[in-house]
Amino acid sequence: MDPDSQLVVAAAIVDSLEQPTRLLCAARAYPEELKGMFELPGGKVKTQEGPEDALIREIREELNTGIMLGAEIPGPTNGAWPILHGRHMRVWAAQASENPQLTAVHSRLVVCAPKDLNTLPWLPTNWPIVEAIADAFGWSVGEKCETVEVTK
Numbered sequence: 001m002d003p004d005s006q007l008v009v010a011a012a013i014v015d016s017l018e019q020p021t022r023l024l025c026a027a028r029a030y031p032e033e034l035k036g037m038f039e040l041p042g043g044k045v046k047t048q049e050g051p052e053d054a055l056i057r058e059i060r061e062e063l064n065t066g067i068m069l070g071a072e073i074p075g076p077t078n079g080a081w082p083i084l085h086g087r088h089m090r091v092w093a094a095q096a097s098e099n100p101q102l103t104a105v106h107s108r109l110v111v112c113a114p115k116d117l118n119t120l121p122w123l124p125t126n127w128p129i130v131e132a133i134a135d136a137f138g139w140s141v142g143e144k145c146e147t148v149e150v151t152k
């Protein structure tokens with residue numbers, strides 16, 4: 001992993017960490033080329049900031065809620081997942097302490113049942129991460145549907 005590439009952190013926010021049955025999925029509002037594609041809420045870790053603290057800050061900024069962090073869902077590169085633009089992302093299971101709210105960062109929030117996760121137009125590198133999340137929660141998600149979202 002390029003040590004200079006800025007780490008991204010994201011949350012797999014479920015309805016209950018003890019008995020997870022739904023995942024919060026968020027459609028990006030920008031940039032234009034990623035608009036309408038689904039991601040896990042989160043963002044870039046700032047210099048001097050710990051990854052968990054960065055995640056709590058990002059979720060407060062993006063969804064206006066606190067979160068309780070559960071286990072990390074480790075990826076294949078020192079625990080991180082390869083994502084867009086050569087970046088890497090660490091992912092934690094989480095539960096929101098208040099109702100997540102839509103802000104300018106996202107165009108849609110979907111609380112998704114496991115069986116519907118493969119119907120969302122995910123960012124291109126996100127599907128293996130969603131599969132690992134499902135695996136960690138004991139969900140079955142099937143194959144990814146090839147959805148194409150057309151927006152004006």
Ligand SMILES: Nc1nc2c([nH]c(=O)n2[C@H]2C[C@H](O)[C@@H](COP(=O)(O)OP(=O)(O)OP(=O)(O)O)O2)c(=O)[nH]1
Nearest residue numbers: 008010039040041042043044083084085123125126
């Ligand atoms: N948050 C998030 N970013 C992802 C995911 N998958 C993925 O490839 N990315 C990419 C998109 C972006 O290139 C980068 C995260 O950038 P961001 O724009 O969300 O970061 P940020 O909130 O700190 O935003 P900014 O201050 O830099 O504008 O990681 C994902 O599931 N969640």
